[in-house]
Amino acid sequence: MLDAPVLVLIDLEDQAGACAPTGPALELLTAARRLSGDVVALCLRAPDAPGAAAIAGAGASRLLVAELGDRSALAADAADAVVAAARAVGPGAILVVSDYRGKELAGRASVLLGSVAVSDAADLEEVDGELRASKLVLSGSWSTTVSVAPQAEGTPIIALRPGAVEAEAQPGAAPLEAEALAVEPAAETAAVELVSRESASAATGPALGEARTVVVGGRGVDGDFDLVRSLAEPLGAAVGATRVACDEGWIERSAQIGQTGETISPRLYISLGVSGAIHHTSGIQGAGTIVAICDDSEAPIFEMADYGVVGDVTEVVPQLVEELERLRG
Template sequence: MTASPVLVLLDHAPDGSLRPPVRELLTLARDLAGDAGVHGVWAGGEDLVPALPVLAAQGVTTVHRLVTDADVHLSAVLADGLEAATAASGASLLLLVSSFDNKETAARLAVRTGAGVVTDVDGLTLEDGRVVAHKTVLAGTWTTRCAVTAPHAVVTVKANAVTAQDAAAPSSPQVVDLPVEARAGSTRVRLVERTEHAASGRPDLGSANVVVVGGRGTEGDFAVVEELADVLGGAVGATRVATDEGWIGHDAQIGQTGVTVSPRLYVGAGVSGAVHHRGGMQASGTIVAVNSDPDAPIFEIADFGVVGDLFTVLPQAAAELRRLRG
């Protein structure tokens, strides 16, 4: 697979800027592709110009811009586009950011092309010409290695799995328009409405480097959780109990039935560490737990634990961080 380019789906915001995890994918793709180079896929009508400096710094050689009258926000239509881009580029490996939408698209693409799919990957290597994906399973208790035996591989990679680095020398990406005719079956579903979340000023929960999470122990008061998150430049998450109680929106829920996160730093405040929550955060780099119950299960997996009142500990931590930063 090293003899062909590596293809990367360029997830981007409405203003045309690349989502932060895409730089990580491009770094990984560059290491795997070698001299074959890295190609990108641009889906949607947003302006590509804002992303070009980042793509150049990452050494991307070619960007395939999908041109279609169909709605690429539909997973079936996007799968049509990725199938066309894979054929046009000659790539045998396609990388996507691990998200609900992208995993659905990857599954559709695999059914059509016979590609091997691995999702929620946190490491990727080439061994004897095969793509070998590394991922945690069973609520983060096991680390597995999955070799793709099919000629083509489609892999979704968790955010923060790779440290993004620019290429040794920048490139001049060539933008190529790729006409795509969606299959009849791909447009049977129609997107009626799309609502953007109100901007919070915080990073996206699924891709944040730092996540501060509030649980039952907050008793509905997330003010200190949000304060510490803002000091750390992180995202705010919650347990299922907190979202079920209506203390915070369900889009903040972390766990097996919510968002899976793998930040470099996870801070759990008033979080007991139930198994369904641990399944969504156990792959975090460093886990810090603050809980008044010394027997809370989260202390079993925490790298650092503080037995204390979160309403005392978190404000003190935020104040000390501000002091250290001057």
């Protein structure tokens, strides 16, 4: 275990009137608990009481709140807050979620702290006082492990991929008293103006990068994303797509998975009418179980699938949905 605290940047989401930590943020707290007995949570706005209880229940022993308002979405502002918290707490490591903002702020904060950043980590452990972070590189064909010594290289910032760790609650946690953290934004940060902010209108269900289950539609669904959603909804899954499906305008570009789209690591990935081109599969190397439904038995997706169905999606998917309904009564 590290003999210094681990600082964790906690993203909050508004759901049904509540302001609570996101699933990936709770995963970070579990990862932090495995590194140190002292876990400090940093929020960029105040969570509500159940949100603070969830943060305590996931293992944080302190809660810092830097009130950034809407600017918390900007990597530069978030990085300034992380740096201010690091100076206040003196952590042995800092964990953030490896999404677009997390990766950018990790790089920026590590420069400001004179330390190192590792992004896209899929695994993280402490060995003899050093941190070892593993990540997939070269389109997922190699796994590499980097080792960082916090004493020698300053406080490392690790951006951990959603789904890398299973969040575990810690029973009997004491409630946390939020401590206000003052953040003095750097001149470069203040020079950036937030013009507007809106969520993608077409997004429904869980966010693609955070979802435990993802159902993906390819060219084989022939534009019928209602078919994809008919399976995604009962599974509580996010809907993804291949580039072809996005190029065709069947779904918004943000749903694209692969080399030039999102990298995902769900527990379960189900593809419908996807051939499995390397440009697509490089984005799913961190997936747990892979299920493919495709009418071409020679399609490369079957080489990496744990379960495969050779068949027409318009016939197989309705049967699958019916079976799910039957099993759930």
